[in-house]
Amino acid sequence: MPDDVREVIIIGSGPAGLTAAVYAARANLHPLMIEGVDAGGQLMLTTEVENYPGFPEGILGPDMMARFREQAERFGTEFVTANVSKVDLSARPFSVWVDDEEHRSRAVIVSTGARARMLGLESEAQLLGHGVSTCATCDGFFFRDQEIAVVGGGDSALEEALFLTKFATKVTLIHRRAELRASKIMQDRAFANERIEFLWDSVVEDVLGDQTLSGLRVRNVKTDAVSELPVTGMFVAIGHFPNTNLFDGQLDRDDEGYVLTKGLAGETPATATNIEGVFACGDCVDHVYRQAVTAAGMGCQAAIDTERWLEAKAHEERSA
Ligand code: NAP
Numbered sequence: 528m529p530d531d532v533r534e535v536i537i538i539g540s541g542p543a544g545l546t547a548a549v550y551a552a553r554a555n556l557h558p559l560m561i562e563g564v565d566a567g568g569q570l571m572l573t574t575e576v577e578n579y580p581g582f583p584e585g586i587l588g589p590d591m592m593a594r595f596r597e598q599a600e601r602f603g604t605e606f607v608t609a610n611v612s613k614v615d616l617s618a619r620p621f622s623v624w625v626d627d628e629e630h631r632s633r634a635v636i637v638s639t640g641a642r643a644r645m646l647g648l649e650s651e652a653q654l655l656g657h658g659v660s661t662c663a664t665c666d667g668f669f670f671r672d673q674e675i676a677v678v679g680g681g682d683s684a685l686e687e688a689l690f691l692t693k694f695a696t697k698v699t700l701i702h703r704r705a706e707l708r709a710s711k712i713m714q715d716r717a718f719a720n721e722r723i724e725f726l727w728d729s730v731v732e733d734v735l736g737d738q739t740l741s742g743l744r745v746r747n748v749k750t751d752a753v754s755e756l757p758v759t760g761m762f763v764a765i766g767h768f769p770n771t772n773l774f775d776g777q778l779d780r781d782d783e784g785y786v787l788t789k790g791l792a793g794e795t796p797a798t799a800t801n802i803e804g805v806f807a808c809g810d811c812v813d814h815v816y817r818q819a820v821t822a823a824g825m826g827c828q829a830a831i832d833t834e835r836w837l838e839a840k841a842h843e844e845r846s847a
Contacts, residue, residue, distance in 0.1 A: 532620045533559050533632040534567060536835055537604075538611050539566020539770070543809025544638030545595035546826030547833075551636070553601035554834045559630060560599065561623065567592035568640045569810070570819055573665060574656040576609040577817055588656075591819075616777045616802050627648065633840070634804045636831045637778070637786060639770040641810040641817070645763055646678065650734035658740025659761050663687035666760075666817065667694050675699055675760035676743055678731055684764035685713040691762065692722040699756060701726045701745060726756070734761060769811045786812045796798045798829040804840075806833050 535551050537544050540562035551558040574590035582591070600606070607625055615622040622633040623698060634772065643661035646650060653657050660666040665676075675695045677688040680702035688698045699753065700717070705727040707714050712738055715722050733744040743756045769784045779787045780803040786807040790797040798806040808829035809822035 540640035543826035548599035550830030679764035
């Protein structure tokens with residue numbers, strides 16, 4: 528392989544990618560991380576993180592990602608702060624472009640994450656992390672004894688609403704139709720929960736509040752009547768998108784675009800993709816757990832799988 532070919536390029540810099548970088552760097556693989564212009568992933572959009580082990584006092588999402596990055600850099604990870612524009616995984620070494628600049632590597636770790644579908648209101652973006660959340664598991668605890676709203680009518684929305692009733696005194700589920708999309712069993716559970724109220728045929732038109740959320744302006748789509756809902760939190764649960772368009776036609780993905788992985792040589796853990804030498808981890812693979820700690824764990828697995836695969840390839844080449 529020519530000198531300019533790296534051992535591994537990591538695409539994406541959330542907990543999965545940066546953990547993969549720490550492990551790959553400590554295994555002397557000299558990783559190059561292409562971290563994106565909005566580096567750090569979804570935790571950059573949160574405030575307090577209280578469920579990441581090792582931070583008993585909690586830590587701000589952006590501060591935690593700065594620490595992840597510092598740790599990856601300490602062991603020699605190099606960073607390019609730009610978005611990947613194109614990849615060619617059809618032959619090894621693989622090519623990854625940032626605009627016109629081509630980077631080549633023996634292995635690639637894909638950790639491009641996912642993003643929550645949002646309503647698209649300016650006020651929603653302004654109060655993200657200050658009353659607006661996309662993760663009940665992460666932020667539910669902050670809404671103890673308060674009244675909050677969940678937007679959406681699918682399984683995620685009902686799951687979030689049910690979870691949030693452990694903390695909130697009342698959860699109003701706002702759905703744009705009069706019928707839920709969620710599975711029957713989730714509907715039954717939600718209807719049976721006295722703390723959940725339903726606001727049917729309704730859409731959020733504005734998120735109210737200056738520094739923190741103080742209410743929602745809601746419009747009934749059938750009558751056009753506008754009302755104010757006095758809540759202190761809004762959980763948006765209208766779906767997620769994996770950031771995997773870059774790999775169209777190259778990596779096998781499921782119907783929703785999440786990268787499909789399988790165990791190396793039939794083993795689990797499973798970070799190998801359909802392309803030998805390309806591994807994937809974190810929220811671009813996992814649409815079930817979606818936690819920083821599970822993404823980090825999977826990043827570790829991807830780095831170990833990569834290291835073992837590179838070692839096996841080097842051994843093959845030496846003995847050829
Ligand atoms: P989903 O099933 O696509 O549901 C999205 C919901 O958000 C729908 O009710 C949709 O309304 C609503 N919505 C979409 N865009 C909206 C907008 N701009 N404004 C207002 N409402 C909007 O997504 P999901 O709930 O995230 O679930 C994704 C997949 O994961 C599903 O297959 C689900 O079954 C699965 N999942 C399963 C579980 C479980 O089994 N425990 C838990 C979570 C997720 P409409 O209904 O009007 O389209």
